[in-house]
Amino acid sequence: MQVMDTAIPEVKLLKPRVFGDARGFFMESYNKRTLKAQLGLDLEFVQDNHSRSMQGVLRGLHYQIQQPQGKLVRVLSGKVFDVAVDLRQHAASFGQWVGEVLTAEGQEQLWIPPGFAHGFLVLSETADFIYKTTDYYAPEFERTVRWDDPQLAIDWPLTNAPQLSEKDRQGRLFADAEVYP
């Protein structure tokens, strides 16, 4: 598995080894031992999620202020611009964001540790987005930061206004957001 740095040291871009042959391909999309050996992380995932969205849908920026979730995200079909925002107030990269294009073709994955808000914009006609989380969904602790927060100034590759959920339309500004100690 290739492990690449991103603009934020703890956020890693991964590319599993793909074995292609006349039938198609095989890859280990997740291997606990490989992640420990190559990332030095002993990760326990408790939930697998799958969302399908049309082009122009933007989901996020979401996080759980308690029971923060680490996320290992990838695209099963299509292409997305995936964003993580550092909400750890004592981190050197507090308030910084990283964005990576994830595609089913390229098999890229992004490891986003607990302490980050997460969201993505769908760039293909549709996208099946699947991810593992290190803690359970806890709606009572879920918080949303506005995708278009002027202070974060995330450079989304938008061609039109995104399609948002009502929750995401009413996200907090970063300046007013609850952050991690």
Ligand SMILES: Cc1cn([C@H]2C[C@H](O)[C@@H](COP(=O)(O)OP(=O)(O)O[C@H]3O[C@H](C)C(=O)[C@H](O)[C@H]3O)O2)c(=O)[nH]c1=O
């Ligand atoms: C996240 C989640 C949602 N749900 C239910 C709650 C709602 O009735 C429905 C849709 O939830 P929501 O609109 O919050 O889904 P997304 O906008 O895709 O939320 C996700 O978007 C960003 C990209 C994330 O990183 C988070 O995992 C998550 O917040 O699924 C569950 O039952 N379990 C869950 O783990």
